[in-house]
Amino acid sequence: MQYQEAKEKFISTWGSLGTLWGINKAMAQIQALLFISTKSLSMEDIMEELKISRGNTSMNLRQLMDWGIVTKVLVSGERKEFFTTEKDVQELARIVAKERSRREIKPVIKVLDEVSSIKNDGTEKTKELIKQTKALRELTDDLDTLMNKLVNQKQNWLTKSVFKLMK
Amino acid sequence: MQYQEAKEKFISTWGSLGTLWGINKAMAQIQALLFISTKSLSMEDIMEELKISRGNTSMNLRQLMDWGIVTKVLVSGERKEFFTTEKDVQELARIVAKERSRREIKPVIKVLDEVSSIKNDGTEKTKELIKQTKALRELTDDLDTLMNKLVNQKQNWLTKSVFKLMK
DNA sequence: ATAAACTTTCAATAATTATTGAAAGTTTAA
DNA sequence: TTAAACTTTCAATAATTATTGAAAGTTTAT
Numbered sequence: 001m002q003y004q005e006a007k008e009k010f011i012s013t014w015g016s017l018g019t020l021w022g023i024n025k026a027m028a029q030i031q032a033l034l035f036i037s038t039k040s041l042s043m044e045d046i047m048e049e050l051k052i053s054r055g056n057t058s059m060n061l062r063q064l065m066d067w068g069i070v071t072k073v074l075v076s077g078e079r080k081e082f083f084t085t086e087k088d089v090q091e092l093a094r095i096v097a098k099e100r101s102r103r104e105i106k107p108v109i110k111v112l113d114e115v116s117s118i119k120n121d122g123t124e125k126t127k128e129l130i131k132q133t134k135a136l137r138e139l140t141d142d143l144d145t146l147m148n149k150l151v152n153q154k155q156n157w158l159t160k161s162v163f164k165l166m167k
Numbered sequence: 168m169q170y171q172e173a174k175e176k177f178i179s180t181w182g183s184l185g186t187l188w189g190i191n192k193a194m195a196q197i198q199a200l201l202f203i204s205t206k207s208l209s210m211e212d213i214m215e216e217l218k219i220s221r222g223n224t225s226m227n228l229r230q231l232m233d234w235g236i237v238t239k240v241l242v243s244g245e246r247k248e249f250f251t252t253e254k255d256v257q258e259l260a261r262i263v264a265k266e267r268s269r270r271e272i273k274p275v276i277k278v279l280d281e282v283s284s285i286k287n288d289g290t291e292k293t294k295e296l297i298k299q300t301k302a303l304r305e306l307t308d309d310l311d312t313l314m315n316k317l318v319n320q321k322q323n324w325l326t327k328s329v330f331k332l333m334k
Numbered sequence: 335a336t337a338a339a340c341t342t343t344c345a346a347t348a349a350t351t352a353t354t355g356a357a358a359g360t361t362t363a364a
Numbered sequence: 365t366t367a368a369a370c371t372t373t374c375a376a377t378a379a380t381t382a383t384t385g386a387a388a389g390t391t392t393a394t
Contacts, residue, residue, distance in 0.1 A: 003293050006285045010300055013278045019186065020271055024352070035303075036296045043371075053354045058372055079362070080370060087299070089306045104187055111180045118173045126170050129203045133177055135256045136202075143260070146317075191382070210341075220384045225342055246392070247340060335394100342389070349382070359372070364365100 010036065011050070021096050022104065023067075026052055027060045031069060031085050040073045040082035068095050097151040105144045112137035177203065178217070188263050189271065190234075193219055194227045198236060198252050207240045207249035235262050264318040272311045279304035 001009075011032045018028030029050055034041060041049075047057050061083060064070035069092065073082045086092045116133040120126055168176075178199045185195030196217055201208060208216075214224050228250060231237035236259065240249045253259045283300040287293055 001281065001285045003285065003288070003290075003296065006282045007296060009278060010282045010296070013275060013282075014303075017271070017275050020189070020267075020275075022187070026352075036292075036299050038291050038295050054371080055355065055373075056353050059353090062372085089299075089302045093306060093310070100187075104184070108180060108184050108187075111176060114168065115173045115177045115180075118168045118170065121170070123170075124205050125203075128205045129170065129174060129177070132203050132254070132256075136181075139256045139260060150313075193382075221341080222343075222385065223383050226383090229342085338391105338393085340389105340391075343387090344385100347382100347384075349380105351378105351380070353378070354376085355374100357373090359370105361368105361370075363368085 007036065022100050023063075024060070026050070026056055027063055030057070030060050031064055034070060034083060034085035035087070037084075040075065040084040042078075042080050042082050044080070046083070067099050094151045097147050101144050101148055105140060109137060109140055109144070112140065174203065189267050190230075191227070193217070193223055194230055197224070197227050198231055201237060201250060201252035202254070204251075207242065207251040209245075209247050209249050211247070213250070234266050261318045264314050268311050268315055272307060276304060276307055276311070279307065 011029050014032035014035075015025045015029035018025050021028075023031075030046055033046060033049055043054065043057050043061070046052075046061075047054055050057075061070060064085070065072070070083050070085045073084050075082045086095065112133050116130050116137055118126070118130065120130060178196050181199035181202075182192045182196035185192050188195075190198075197213055200213060200216055210221065210224050210228070213219075213228070214221055217224075228237060231252070232239070237250050237252045240251050242249045253262065279300050283297050283304055285293070285297065287297060
C-alpha cells in the first residue's frame with residue numbers, strides 16, 4: 001500500500017467512525033486530514049483534498065472549532081485562513097470526552113433524575129419505573145465520572161497504574 | 168409529573184440517546200419500554216405503546232435479539248411471542264460494550280494497523296501518517312481494552328477499587 | 335390437510351440529515 | 365472608498381436512513 005492509498009483509507013475509515021465519537025462524516029474527515037497533515041491547510045486545500053463544497057467545509061470547520069479540536073493559524077504573508085488540529089491523541093480524547101459529557105450525557109442524567117423522582121403511588125409499574133431509571137442514572141453518572149477522570153489524567157493515564165491494577 | 172408522562176419522557180429520551188450507544192431510535196425505544204415494564208410484552212403491545220408498525224417492531228426486536236439485549240419468553244397458554252430485556256444495568260452495559268467493540272472498534276483497529284504499516288519512504292508526510300495512525304491505534308486499543316476490562320468485572324466494578332484509586 | 339394466528343420480508347415511501355452553490359457578508363490593501 | 369479576496373449563510377437539493385403495510389412465510393390446533 002502506498003502513501004496516497006493509505007491516506008485515503010485512513011480518512012474514510014476515520015470519517016465513518018465519526019458516529020462513534022458523535023460527529024458527522026465531513027467533520028471527522030476534515031479532522032483526519034488535518035491530523036496527518038504536516039502543515040496547516042486552507043479552506044481551499046481541504047475542499048480540494050476531500051472534494052467537498054466551500055459551504056460544507058466552512059460549516060464543519062466552524063463546528064470543529066466549537067468543539068475546540070481545530071484552531072485557526074495565521075500564516076504570515078497569507079490573507080486566507082489556515083487550520084490545524086490538536087495533534088496529541090490523548091489531548092484529543094480529553095476534549096472529545098469532555099464535550100460529549102457536556103452535550104449529551106449531562107442532559108440525559110438530568111432527565112433520568114426528573115423521571116426517577118416522580119411521586120411513588122405504590123403501584124408496581126411506578127415502583128419499576130423509579131427503580132430502573134435510578135439504576136440507569138447511577139450507571140450513566142458513574143461512567144461519565146470515570147470517563148472524565150481517566151481522560152483528565154493528562155500524563156500516561158491509560159498505560160500507568162489504572163491499567164495495571166485491572167490486569 | 169405523573170407516571171404516564173414520566174414513562175413517555177424516559178422512552179423518548181432513551182430513544183434519542185440511542186446514537187450514543189450506537190443503535191437506532193426505534194430499537195432504543197423498544198428496549199426502554201421493556202426495561203421499565205413489569206411483565207414481558209407481545210409485538211402487539213409494543214406496536215401499540217410506541218405507535219410503530221408491525222414490520223418495524225419485528226425488525227428492531229430481531230436486532231435487539233442479535234445484540235443479546237432482548238430475549239423471547241414463552242408465556243404458557245399464549246400462542247404469540249413475548250419479549251423481555253436484560254433488567255440489570257451492569258449486565259446491559261457489559262453486552263453493549265462487548266458488541267460495540269466487536270462491531271466497530273476492532274475493525275477500525277485493523278485498518279489503523281494496515282495504514283500504519285505502509286512502507287516508510289522517508290518523506291515527511293509518510294512519517295507523519297505512520298506516526299499519527301500508530302498513536303491513534305494505540306489509544307483506540309487502550310480504550311477498547313479498558314472498556315472491556317471495566318465492563319467484565321461483573322461485581323461492583325465501578326464503585327469499587329478502580330473508582331477509589333482514581334480519586 | 336386446513337385454516338387461523340401469528341411473524342417476517344421487502345419494495346415503496348416518508349423522514350431525517352448532509353451537501354451544494356450562489357448571494358450576502360466581511361476583511362484587507364491600496 | 366473601492367474592489368478584490370476571502371468566509372459565511374441558507375434555501376434548494378441530494379443522499380441516507382427509518383418506517384410502513386401488505387404479501388409471503390411459518391407455526392399450531394383441530
